[in-house]
Amino acid sequence: MNLLTTFILAIREVRRHLLRSALTTLGIVIGVGAVILMVTLGRGAQAQVTSTISSLGRNLMILVPERAVRTGGGGSTAPFKMEDMLAIARDVPNAVVAPQAASSVLVIYGNESRPVGVTGIDNQWFVARDWKLSAGRTFSDAELRSGRPVCVIGATTRKELFKYQNPLGATLRIGKVSCEVVGLLEAKGASFGNDPDDVVLLPLQTYQRRIAGNRDIGMAWISARSSDDIAKVQADVTSLMHERRRLGPGEPDDFAVKDMKEISKTVGQVTTLLTAFLSSIAAVSLVVGGVGIMNIMLVSVKERTREIGIRMSIGAMEGEVMQQFLVEAVTLSVLGGLMGVAGGLLSSAIACHFIKLPFVLDFSIVVLAFVFSATVGVVFGYFPARQAARLDPIEALRYE
Amino acid sequence: MRPTPPSDPPPPGTLLELRNVTKIYGQGEVQVKALAGVDLRIARGEFVAVMGPSGSGKSTCMNLLGCLDTPTSGSYRFRGLEVGALSRDQRALLRRHYLGFVFQGFNLLARTTALENLELPMIYRGIPAAERHRHARAALQAVGLANREGHTPGELSGGQQQRIAIARAIVTNPDLILADEPTGNLDSARSVEIMELLVRLNRERGMTIVMVTHEPDMAAFARRIIHFRDGLIASDETSQP
Numbered sequence: 001m002n003l004l005t006t007f008i009l010a011i012r013e014v015r016r017h018l019l020r021s022a023l024t025t026l027g028i029v030i031g032v033g034a035v036i037l038m039v040t041l042g043r044g045a046q047a048q049v050t051s052t053i054s055s056l057g058r059n060l061m062i063l064v065p066e067r068a069v070r071t072g073g074g075g076s077t078a079p080f081k082m083e084d085m086l087a088i089a090r091d092v093p094n095a096v097v098a099p100q101a102a103s104s105v106l107v108i109y110g111n112e113s114r115p116v117g118v119t120g121i122d123n124q125w126f127v128a129r130d131w132k133l134s135a136g137r138t139f140s141d142a143e144l145r146s147g148r149p150v151c152v153i154g155a156t157t158r159k160e161l162f163k164y165q166n167p168l169g170a171t172l173r174i175g176k177v178s179c180e181v182v183g184l185l186e187a188k189g190a191s192f193g194n195d196p197d198d199v200v201l202l203p204l205q206t207y208q209r210r211i212a213g214n215r216d217i218g219m220a221w222i223s224a225r226s227s228d229d230i231a232k233v234q235a236d237v238t239s240l241m242h243e244r245r246r247l248g249p250g251e252p253d254d255f256a257v258k259d260m261k262e263i264s265k266t267v268g269q270v271t272t273l274l275t276a277f278l279s280s281i282a283a284v285s286l287v288v289g290g291v292g293i294m295n296i297m298l299v300s301v302k303e304r305t306r307e308i309g310i311r312m313s314i315g316a317m318e319g320e321v322m323q324q325f326l327v328e329a330v331t332l333s334v335l336g337g338l339m340g341v342a343g344g345l346l347s348s349a350i351a352c353h354f355i356k357l358p359f360v361l362d363f364s365i366v367v368l369a370f371v372f373s374a375t376v377g378v379v380f381g382y383f384p385a386r387q388a389a390r391l392d393p394i395e396a397l398r399y400e
Numbered sequence: 401m402r403p404t405p406p407s408d409p410p411p412p413g414t415l416l417e418l419r420n421v422t423k424i425y426g427q428g429e430v431q432v433k434a435l436a437g438v439d440l441r442i443a444r445g446e447f448v449a450v451m452g453p454s455g456s457g458k459s460t461c462m463n464l465l466g467c468l469d470t471p472t473s474g475s476y477r478f479r480g481l482e483v484g485a486l487s488r489d490q491r492a493l494l495r496r497h498y499l500g501f502v503f504q505g506f507n508l509l510a511r512t513t514a515l516e517n518l519e520l521p522m523i524y525r526g527i528p529a530a531e532r533h534r535h536a537r538a539a540l541q542a543v544g545l546a547n548r549e550g551h552t553p554g555e556l557s558g559g560q561q562q563r564i565a566i567a568r569a570i571v572t573n574p575d576l577i578l579a580d581e582p583t584g585n586l587d588s589a590r591s592v593e594i595m596e597l598l599v600r601l602n603r604e605r606g607m608t609i610v611m612v613t614h615e616p617d618m619a620a621f622a623r624r625i626i627h628f629r630d631g632l633i634a635s636d637e638t639s640q641p
Contacts, residue, residue, distance in 0.1 A: 002526070005523055009523070012516075016511050016512075306507065307509055307510075309507075310507050310508075310509065310520075311520070311524075312468075312492065312495075313466070313468065313495060313501045313507075314495065314496065314501070314520055314521045314524060314568075315492050315493065315494075315495040315496020315497070315499075315521065315524050315525075316492060316496075316524055317488075317489040317492045317493065318488060318489060318492075319489070320524065393468050394463055394468050394469060397468075397503070397507065
């Protein structure tokens with residue numbers, strides 16, 4: 001009896017016991033589906049991290065006040081001063097420095113109001129972050145110098161406050177300050193519940209004087225001219241700030257210069273790890289599904305003892321009985337695998353849609369999950385199949 | 401135990417031959433001697449009825465004839481082959497190519513159509529599907545159930561199921577049909593029909609049939625009647641047609 005015939009007979013057997021077969025494969029369906037869902041979401045998250053990082057700007061670093069972790073501190077320390085920024089601009093070659101100070105402030109237009117990240121910047125900010133306007137203009141030198149109440153708003157802020165009206169020339173209330181909208185940022189897209197487009201940009205002077213009431217600078221974006229300059233710029237800024245913040249030699253830094261690429265790599269690694277972790281949990285359910293198949297196959301062998309006896313009396317050899325049950329187990333698990341692939345892809349597409357992740361189809365994982373489910377069928381089908389093949393035909397024929 | 405007789409060449413036309421065959425089940429104190437040294441020769445084309453009370457050894461003998469079991473001692477030669485020396489799989493191949501079984505309980509595959517049931521022995525023989533269907537339909541025709549090929553056993557009466565079972569036994573044109581109380585589950589009218597079918601197969605196709613039965617009425621259809629008692633052949637009578 002050849003394999004194709006065995007396969008056809010196995011399909012017949014599956015069809016004959018449709019409900020039992022469906023219940024048997026359920027474990028495999030769920031296992032394969034879960035693996036595919038986890039991996040697809042993981043890949044989507046990775047793709048999102050990558051695109052988020054690249055949307056931040058090229059060769060970008062951030063300068064933030066931060067106590068070194070190894071001293072047991074953590075958390076932020078003293079903010080920077082404008083003089084620090086000027087020193088970096090003067091002393092560090094091949095770099096653009098863009099200071100920023102920000103806080104969440106209630107922004108009002110007409111009947112609409114929402115808390116928005118209000119950010120004081122200068123025009124270098126648009127350069128460092130490689131972020132263009134879709135309408136209007138950036139700030140003039142006069143506006144920057146004298147701290148005029150003008151602002152550039154992000155796409156989300158515009159949508160929420162202005163709906164379909166033209167925001168240019170309109171006047172917003174930011175806290176207690178009335179402020180004219182002069183520009184509109186291009187949309188970058190949301191990521192991880194953090195929407196970079198929900199922002200109002202003010203000249204740094206305006207922000208410091210009218211909103212914050214101090215001259216602190218929370219952080220700075222530093223963009224190196226080329227990727228080869230990143231390490232040099234990072235080192236220069238670090239030594240300069242070490243000196244300017246009056247730290248003795250060997251004293252730990254109370255600030256950090258972080259390469260966004262490094263951050264993106266770390267985030268990518270964490271995502272990969274998380275994906276692997278969740279997938280392995282899902283893989284466990286695949287094994288549980290295999291045990292389910294073994295259970296049902298064992299019951300099925302018991303139940304079909306007489307059938308096995310009939311087949312043996314007709315002239316089935318041990319290997320052929322074994323092959324029959326093994327092929328049945330594999331057919332079940334492969335059918336389950338196929339349904340799991342379909343279900344996994346469908347649920348991934350739906351999940352990606354709702355949590356706003358890109359749907360990245362990784363074909364290799366589909367193949368892998370499928371092959372794994374077939375393997376589960378072989379492994380867990382073997383024991384029941386051997387049980388069937390070793391039956392004594394006389395006993396089997398007498399079995400009630 | 402009697403000495404094994406010298407192995408003379410069997411007379412021509414011999415299909416199978418038992419020589420001083422014993423079969424012992426269990427060990428030590430609980431030993432049961434099911435066959436106590438049976439000599440039997442069956443020629444091609446015979447129709448033999450095997451009778452005897454339960455425990456007389458007739459079922460054990462049938463299992464041996466069907467190559468489902470091997471003798472404890474003595475010699476069973478089927479088509480000149482010493483069955484006791486064959487492996488499990490070799491005996492399976494003997495059954496596949498030369499034997500057909502008919503059981504008291506029909507033993508058709510449930511939820512499987514008549515045609516598929518008939519295909520089963522041919523599938524193991526590796527016969528292509530088209531040929532399988534042709535042979536299966538011919539066998540159904542021969543047992544008078546040509547219009548029932550799509551029916552499952554559950555949709556057929558006992559008599560019809562037994563006809564399907566007989567069709568399955570003859571579909572491969574075996575040398576020997578072993579029928580174990582084929583009419584045991586049927587009423588007398590159905591039983592007579594089944595016996596007439598077996599007689600016809602024996603006469604028209606020259607099929608060798610060995611049948612176990614409790615009923616003398618059914619045994620009367622056979623030309624040769626063997627009685628078992630206490631693991632031995634008590635009588636062996638052949639009636640002239």
